[in-house]
Each structure stands twice: as structure tokens, then as C-alpha cells.
Amino acid sequence: MFGKNIRKIVGANRFWILPLLEGASFLTFKLNYFAHKLMYFVEWCPPEPTFVDRYSNLSYTWIKTRNPMWVERGVFNNLLIKKNGKVLDLACGDGFNTRNFYSLKAKEILAVDIDVGAISKAISKNSLNNITYKIMDLKKDFPHEKFDNIIMDAVLQHFSPKEIKMLFNKIKLALNTKGIFSGNAIAEVDCKDKKELESYLKTFFKHITIYETFYPDRHNLYFVASNYPFSKNNFFDYKLKK
DSSP states (O other): OHHHHHHHHHHHTHHHHHHHHHHHHHHHHHHHHHHHHHHHHHHTSSSOOSSOOHHHIIIIIHHHHOOOHHHHHHHHHHHHOOTTOEEEEETOTTSHHIIIIITTTOSEEEEEESOHHHHHHHHHHSOOTTEEEEEOOTTTOOOOSOEEEEEEESOGGGSOHHHHHHHHHHHHHHEEEEEEEEEEEEBTTTBSSHHHHHHHHHTTOSEEEEEEEEETTEEEEEEEEESSOBOOSOTTOOOBOO
């Protein structure tokens, strides 16, 4: 009852309340933009950071450049996550995508990264009850569990060809029968091109699709791989066949 009365009072006076709130919102928006601009500048002073604080992308670089590339990974992988599934996020960085793109659909997520600073920031900024963050060197260790989805973005540049094959084999073995491996590779950084990425994947997975996006400074390769057939008719419809 009290809440309804408050809403009526606010509604009757919105003509002067809204401008005040809009003004306050604009000021905090500008402050947030400036703070993240400074953060981004400091972050990218040499040497380059080992991981990126995605809130700087959200609050500064996206607004400045209008370039939506940084959200592609999260959106792409989100489309493929099994509802209430178990997800492994490899090289999760600051956990922004883990929390804001994957956690709503997944029942539980194990997110790992070799960088102590990245995991520390992930825990402080992007923690949720269904996410477990863990420090892990994928060259030496790998989770001994089964997953419905395994996600890996822009990681291959840190592995030799032999190590990539070893990693992909571990990923294959860690997937459930209908499990999906998805993610992103940067052409000429993580691999030479689409053909090379496909050659790595087809050694371990029977069903593969790779999509490409192009930007002035980056050529992205988004992949889906599984040993169980999936529909490829529509980018937004990767429903496993019954």
C-alpha cells in the first residue's frame, strides 16, 4: 500500500523529478566515462596488459569508437550455451563475459585463467553464486569434469601448434556427448587464417562451422565445434538434432 502511494506521488510530480534525475544521470555518466578513460590510458601504457578490464570497454571505448566488436564474443557464445548447462570458460580474463553473457543461461560455470590478477579482478567485480573462478595453467592442468559447453576466446596465440592439439584433445574429452566447443580466434594472431583454424578443429571434431567478422584492425574467426550434429541453417539457431 505504501509503495503504491509513493508511486502515485512520484507519478504526479514526474514533470520536475525526471529532469533532476536526468541531470544527475548525465553527470554520473560523464564522470564514469572520464574515470574509465583514465583507467584505459593507464592500463595500456607499456607493457601491454595481460588481460583487459571490460568495464573500460563498456564505459569508454565503445562510446568513443562506436565499435561493437568487443561484445561479439559474449553474444556469440551465449547463443550456444545449453540452458541450465555446465560451462567451462577457458582464459576468462576479468570474468565480464562469464558473468554478463553466460551466467544467466548456465546452471554452473567454472572459469579459469593463468593470470592471478585477472582472477582477482573477476572475483571482485564479476562474482555470482553459480560461477567458480580458478587460477589454472592450461599447459599443465585441465579440469577433470564433463561440460555441456566449453568456451575459449583469443587464446591460441599463447600455445605452440603441438600445445594447441593437446589442448583441443583435452577439450574434446571434457565435453558431454552433445557438448559444444565455441569461441573466437584472431586471424594472423591466434592462427594464420580460417583454413588453419579449421585444420586444428577437424582433427578432433566431426562438425565444425566458422564465421568471420571484419574490422579495420581485426579479422575475427568465430567457431562452433562438436562431435554431435547441430543445425547450421541459421546463425541464431544452433539446436542440436534429436
